[in-house]
Amino acid sequence: MSAAPAPFGWGTILRLGLVQTALGAIVVLMTSTLNRVMVVELALPAAVPGALVALHYAVQVLRPRWGYGSDLGGRRTPWIIGGMALLALGGVGAAAGTVLIATAPAAGFALAILSFLAVGIGVGAAGTSLLVLLSTGVAPRRRGAAATIVWIMMIAGFVVTAPTAGHLLDPFSAGRLVAVSGGVSAIAFAVALAALWGVEPRRPRAAAREAARRPFRQVLGEVWAEPAARRFTIFIFLAMLAYSAQELILEPFAGLVFAMTPGATTKLAGIQNGGVLAGMVLVALVTVRARGRLASLRLWTTGGCLGSAAALLAIAACGAGPDAPLLGGPGGLLRTCVALLGFFNGVFAVSAIGSMMGLAGAGGESRHGTRMGVWGAAQGVAFGLGGFLGAASVDVARLALGAVVPAYATVFAAEAALFVVAAGLAWRIGAPAQAPRPDLSGLAASHG
Structure with missing residues (x-):
């Protein structure tokens, strides 16, 4: 019988916090930058971006199914990476859809809706499995500290991305919006990938078989x-x-x-x-x-x-x-x-x-x-x-x-x-x- 893996050290907790930083970096562009562009530059009603953000929350009602999927697979890392990939694609697609609304409203709104759905699914799939990975690897006494670190690092993603993206967007153009969103999404996904590398221990196959029954x-x-x-x-x-x-x-x-x-x-x-x-x-x-x-x-x-x-x-x-x-x-x-x-x-x-x-x-x-x-x-x-x-x-x-x-x-x-x-x-x-x-x-x- 193999020995139980050692609890995560502080360095590993910080690495997993970087995944939340990457997640926050993409989400903040959806809730702040694209919201402002739709209302100000495109002169759309504020209810439009509000409804899109609500859509990204609504789809997260499916989180139990995604968590169940990670139970079946026996590993959380693939779900985190897959969720981050979908989140990154959704971030780029939402920016492209926002730009497209100005010239082709029907296609633009369709792309924006699909992209916000992708963002909601990505956040839910990655966030759920990340918390499971933390909960299985962090010693009980460190859970409060781990939660604080992860939450603060997510806020750090907001704090760093918003002003940086704002600086890169001036002078504003549709091309710049898509390029900045694409750059943020690509960097965030790369950071999450590097942070997850080699962190998760192998799960005993018996546990996966138990879930599959x-x-x-x-x-x-x-x-x-x-x-x-x-x-x-x-x-x-x-x-x-x-x-x-x-x-x-x-x-x-x-x-x-x-x-x-x-x-x-x-x-x-x-x-x-x-x-x-x-x-x-x-x-x-x-x-x-x-x-x-x-x-x-x-x-x-x-x-x-x-x-x-x-x-x-x-x-x-x-x-x-x-x-x-x-x-x-x-x-x-x-x-x-x-x-x-x-x-x-x-x-x-x-x-x-x-x-x-x-x-x-x-x-x-x-x-x-x-x-x-x-x-x-x-x-x-x-x-x-x-x-x-x-x-x-x-x-x-x-x-x-x-x-x-x-x-x-x-x-x-x-x-x-x-x-x-x-x-x-x-x-x-x-x-x-x-x-x-x-x-x-x-x-x-x-x-x-």
Whole structure:
């Protein structure tokens, strides 16, 4: 009998994080650059790129099937590479379709729709199998830190690609748009390929044979029949719905209620993202080094949800109460509450991903990918619905209540209630067994 492979070192975790960096680099062009070109240069309604982005989320409901496919094959790397290849092709095709809309609308829209579908499938297939690979290879105590590293490296893909592509696109032309998109996609795919080379250990053939004995519907039914898996699915959906619902309403709230300028509300988003990063880093540092309760991802997930609920209620109260400039200038109290919202969002998000890694392996290796796919589908659908429902709820509340402040306060309070329910579900989910305290002496020098 062969010995079990050694857990991934920090270097290997960083390499797998590069795959997320590559994924983020392509996706950011779809959600920002192409969105702007369609609305500004092509003068299309904002609903057009919005519908295309929603389409890329909707197709991710098929994540369980892709996870099941990786269970059958016995290896995750081919699914990650295949997903990244489809994502890269979708990125180029979306840019070409956007350009084509100006001269041949029917062909352009058809190509754009197919390309956004390819992007959604690529993100789902690659992202699901990447998380499975991490969850099977990372020691339990390192899961929170691994989730933080991977998430931050995905954000790094956004941060590096957006300004670089923006610089290369000036002066703007259709040819430049396709060339830049093609270049980003090619580089991202090459980076992902290099990062994955030789990382995944060979899976025992017995595990693959065990997965092959049962059809997809049966395996999916078995996963859904598990109380912990079902509860965690509902938790992911509710928490991510609340997380994404405030994305499109926070800046309009600041502008309407506090008379903040567009520049000021953009800075507000920066404050929130800074809080998210701080929360993630804190969880990573504490869970790696702490013992006992402080090392429990269940505790951090629950606390992050409750803290997010409290911050949303505080933001709702800001509109009706006096403004205390805790961070200086008008809207200071609002900025403080938004920073806290970002912090607790970061705490719950990275803790939930770490918990997901631990729970994915419960019940047998043959259902690992399917289980992760179910949770990924819940997350994708919640993200797709959250922004729309948040904005639509504000419009409905304004019509019903006839005033701006109560309308926004009602929606923020509803989001807080979702977080409270999610916290209750998170607390009932058993925490994975804790591993012995790891040796961190080789963190800087480790190469996996």
